[in-house]
Amino acid sequence: PRVRRDPPPPARQRPHVRAMDSVSILGARTGQERGQDARLSSFIGAVVLSDMVKTTLGPRGMDKILHSASSGELQVTNDGATILGEMHVENQVAKLLVELSRSQDDEIGDGTTSVVVLAGALLAEAEALLDKGVHPIKVAQAYDEACAVACEHLRSIAERLEWSRDEPDVLVRCAATALNSKIVNRNTDALARMCVDAVLAVADLERRDVNLDLIKVEGKAGGRLEDTRLVHGIVLDKEWSHPQMPKELTDARICLTIQPFEPPKPKTKHGLCVSSVEQYDEVVAMERAYFEKMVADVKAGGANVVLCQWGFDDEANHLLLQHELPAVRWVGGGEMELIAIATGAQIVARFDETRPERLGHCGRIHEVPLGTTNRRMLVLEQCKNTRAVTLLVRGSNKMVVAEARRAVHDALCVVRNLVRDDTIVYGGGSADISCALAVSAAADRIAGVAQHGVRAFADALEAVPAALAENSGLSAIDTLAALRSRQLAEKNPRLGVDCLDAGTNDMREQRVFDTLVGKLQQIKLATQLCKMILKIDATITGAAPPQH
Numbered sequence: 001p002r003v004r005r006d007p008p009p010p011a012r013q014r015p016h017v018r019a020m021d022s023v024s025i026l027g028a029r030t031g032q033e034r035g036q037d038a039r040l041s042s043f044i045g046a047v048v049l050s051d052m053v054k055t056t057l058g059p060r061g062m063d064k065i066l067h068s069a070s071s072g073e074l075q076v077t078n079d080g081a082t083i084l085g086e087m088h089v090e091n092q093v094a095k096l097l098v099e100l101s102r103s104q105d106d107e108i109g110d111g112t113t114s115v116v117v118l119a120g121a122l123l124a125e126a127e128a129l130l131d132k133g134v135h136p137i138k139v140a141q142a143y144d145e146a147c148a149v150a151c152e153h154l155r156s157i158a159e160r161l162e163w164s165r166d167e168p169d170v171l172v173r174c175a176a177t178a179l180n181s182k183i184v185n186r187n188t189d190a191l192a193r194m195c196v197d198a199v200l201a202v203a204d205l206e207r208r209d210v211n212l213d214l215i216k217v218e219g220k221a222g223g224r225l226e227d228t229r230l231v232h233g234i235v236l237d238k239e240w241s242h243p244q245m246p247k248e249l250t251d252a253r254i255c256l257t258i259q260p261f262e263p264p265k266p267k268t269k270h271g272l273c274v275s276s277v278e279q280y281d282e283v284v285a286m287e288r289a290y291f292e293k294m295v296a297d298v299k300a301g302g303a304n305v306v307l308c309q310w311g312f313d314d315e316a317n318h319l320l321l322q323h324e325l326p327a328v329r330w331v332g333g334g335e336m337e338l339i340a341i342a343t344g345a346q347i348v349a350r351f352d353e354t355r356p357e358r359l360g361h362c363g364r365i366h367e368v369p370l371g372t373t374n375r376r377m378l379v380l381e382q383c384k385n386t387r388a389v390t391l392l393v394r395g396s397n398k399m400v401v402a403e404a405r406r407a408v409h410d411a412l413c414v415v416r417n418l419v420r421d422d423t424i425v426y427g428g429g430s431a432d433i434s435c436a437l438a439v440s441a442a443a444d445r446i447a448g449v450a451q452h453g454v455r456a457f458a459d460a461l462e463a464v465p466a467a468l469a470e471n472s473g474l475s476a477i478d479t480l481a482a483l484r485s486r487q488l489a490e491k492n493p494r495l496g497v498d499c500l501d502a503g504t505n506d507m508r509e510q511r512v513f514d515t516l517v518g519k520l521q522q523i524k525l526a527t528q529l530c531k532m533i534l535k536i537d538a539t540i541t542g543a544a545p546p547q548h
Contacts, residue, residue, distance in 0.1 A: 042533055043127045045091030049098075050120020053080050057113050058468040059180040059499050076399050078181065079406045080113030081105040093533055100529050108518045109413020110178050114464050119526040121463030125456035126534060134449055136534040142453020143534075145446075146439050147527040149454075150461065151520055153438040154425060157493040158516045161422045165205065171196045173511045174418055175411040177427055180500075182407035183400065187225050191404075194230040194391060195411040201232065202387045203419050210416040216338055216390040217408055219401040220377070222370055223394035228404070233381035234342050235390040236335060238328050239367065240378075241317050245326040247367045252380075254360035255303035256336055256347045261312030261320070261327075263290045291319045294351045299325060301354025305365065307331050307339065328378065339380065342388035360384065414515060423516040426507035428496025429465025431519055433483050436461040461523075465497050472499040 055062045056078035066075040066086045077083060084098045100119060101112045126139050163170045175192035184191055202214040218235045240246075263286070274280050294316075298306055306320070306327040320327045331339075340347055345360025363382025370376065377392075391408055395401035418424070425431040436458045443454035465483070466476040479497060483505065487495050495505045502510050 040127075041091070042093040042536055043123050045089075045094040046097055046123045046533070047120050047127075049084070049089070049091075049094045050117055050123075053083055053113050054117050054120075054463075054467045055471060056080065056083070057117060057181070057464065058471045058497075059185065060472045061113075061181055062471070063183070074399065075402065076183075077403050077406065078113075078183075079403070079410075080116055082406060084112075084116065093536075096529060096533070100525055104521060104525060108417065108515075108521050110410045110515075111518045111522050115522040115526050117463050117467055118460065118522060119529050121460035122457065122526055122530040123533060125460045126453075126530060129452055129456055132452075134452060136537075138449050139453045139456075140531040140534045142450040143457055143527050143530055145450065146442070146454040146457035147523055149439050149442045150435040150457070150523055153435050154431060154516065154519055154523075157431065157434055158423045158425050161418065161424055161513075163418075163422065165200055168196050168200060170513075171199075171415050171418055174424065174513045174515070175415050177512050177514070178411045178414045179407055182410070183403045184225060184407045187228070190226070191228065191408065192411060194228065195408060196415050197230055198389045198391055199412060199415040199419060201389045203416075205419070208420050210419050212412060212416060213338070214341065214388045215412060216335075216388075217393060217405050217412075218377075218390055219393040219395070219405045220370060221395055221398050221401050222375075223396075225395055225400070225404060227394040229392055231379055231381070231390045231392055232386065233362075233379060233383055233390065234335075234339055234388060235368075235392050236328065236331065236339075236378040236380070238331065238378055239376050241312070241327045241329050242321045244321060249305060249326065249365045250363065252305045252362040252365045253303050253356075254305045254307060254339070254343055254345055254362060255298050255301065255354055255358075256307050256340055256345045256360060257298075257349075257351065257354075258309045258336075258347060259294075259350055260308065260310035261291065261294055261316035263287050287315070288319075291316050295319055295323045295325060297351040298354050299323065301359065302356040303354060303359055305362075307336070309333065309336055338388065342380065342383040342385050344384040414518070417515045417517050421515070421517050424513045425516050425519055426494045426496060427512040427514045428499065428505075428507045428510070429462075429468050430483075430487075430494050430496030430507050431514065432461050432464045433480070433496070434487060434493035435523075437484065437487060468497045468499055472497065 056064065061078050063076050063078045064083050066077065066083065067073075068086075075082070075086065081101045081104070084101045087098070089095050089098055097116050097119060101116050104115045105112045122143065126136075126143075129139050130136060161170045172189070172192045175195045176188045179185060179188045179191055198215050199210055202212075203210045216234065218237060220237070272283070274283060304325065306325060308327060308329050309331055311329045312327075317327075336347060339345065340360065343360025343362050346358040348354055348358055361384045362380045365378060365380050367376040368379050393401055393404045393408060395404055439454060439458035439461065443451050443458060446454055462480055466480055469476040469479040474497070483495050483497070486505070487493060492506070494508050496507045496512070498505050498510075500510070504510065507513075
């Protein structure tokens with residue numbers, strides 16, 4: 001007979017666990033994107049922003065009109081940092097590109113557009129690799145290896161400049177390269193010469209250091225760009241407080257004060273009740289005594305010029321004129337500090353603290369008329385510290401002046417970088433193409449998945465020369481193919497895009513230079529940003545602000 005066996009006991013059931021995706025731990029106003037969706041939205045935002053500023057690259061680049069919705073003001077510029085800084089960006093990774101451009105501007109002062117274009121190209125190439133199934137960490141590691149190869153190759157093709165204070169022509173050409181892509185390109189040579197003279201005036205060549213704070217860039221609308229000039233001194237957009245004060249002073253002993261020419265006021269709320277004519281006359285006499293004591297303290301300290309950070313009323317102004325003490329009111333805090341450095345003065349907080357040793361010394365102060373208008377500016381020349389200079393930028397309107405000031409700032413930063421490190425590479429995209437060839441050759445020696453990432457990095461390096469060719473009306477594909485072939489055949493890393501139709505692709509003959517430190521910074525910053533973005537696998541919106 002068949003033996004009946006009892007069925008086995010049922011297996012121990014695990015407690016029911018809900019899927020993690022169905023559990024919501026985020027607030028109602030918080031959303032998130034995960035995985036491929038998060039990466040796709042991140043890459044799209046960065047690539048779109050990169051394509052937007054790509055058309056401004058190079059001497060043939062186009063300008064952008066920035067219209068402020070709140071104030072209604074207009075700006076016309078092709079400066080990458082300005083365009084990105086004024087834009088209202090919602091995409092999270094696009095905001096990182098804005099910060100990337102600002103970092104390049106703060107550290108180097110030039111190449112703000114190129115670094116964004118390079119970062120966008122790196123992310124576009126990474127997106128293609130991720131679509132093929134390559135892990136983002138592998139792509140990031142490959143980018144890191146390729147960045148090291150590119151930086152090493154840049155150092156190998158770099159050249160040192162031979163220049164001196166008496167022969168700064170090479171510095172002038174480097175500054176002109178930075179100015180060629182700006183609105184001031186029709187007056188490039190003169191502005192480049194002024195920028196070099198300004199930097200060399202404040203530079204300490206023994207320490208190879210430049211303090212750009214000693215260079216004041218002042219802009220004034222109403223003239224021509226050719227009227228821009230370099231003043232070996234300080235230019236103040238101010239006039240004498242009284243029109244009858246002398247228009248020119250020599251051997252000026254300047255008192256810089258932050259105390260206003262007015263009677264002292266208590267810090268608490270107060271009121272004054274005047275019930276008779278005698279009491280009113282007494283108040284007027286008391287105020288006049290205060291003013292006269294202030295003027296007497298300044299003159300007793302040996303000063304014959306007063307620059308005040310605050311304003312003063314007509315009575316004090318009249319007393320200053322009577323006592324032959326020229327004065328300027330409403331001088332800004334930054335201008336006060338610059339004047340103190342230039343003249344060797346100490347800023348005094350009270351008039352009774354005025355001493356001869358605290359005064360600044362200036363050989364000449366005079367007013368400069370601006371065109372046919374009644375506006376004038378004060379110029380302080382022959383200062384005690386002759387290293388302080390001012391670039392007075394002129395232009396037909398405020399937009400031209402603002403763009404010219406931004407261009408001058410870029411040129412000053414380029415010359416400063418060359419004073420610190422006189423190593424250059426050649427521009428026109430020649431260094432980028434040479435690095436792309438070196439990285440591509442290194443990819444052939446790498447086995448595994450990393451080879452694809454290194455080769456993608458090489459393709460991304462050609463984004464800048466491709467943009468230069470497109471903006472110059474050339475075919476990017478034909479131009480890059482020809483330059484690659486010629487660089488390999490001639491072993492000449494100086495061959496770049498002929499943006500100005502000069503008839504030669506040799507950037508040494510065209511005298512188009514880039515600083516080595518600026519080019520290295522572009523590649524390193526763009527690579528670091530891409531590595532950080534590649535590690536993103538979720539985007540959470542509505543998160544609490546970070547705690548500082």
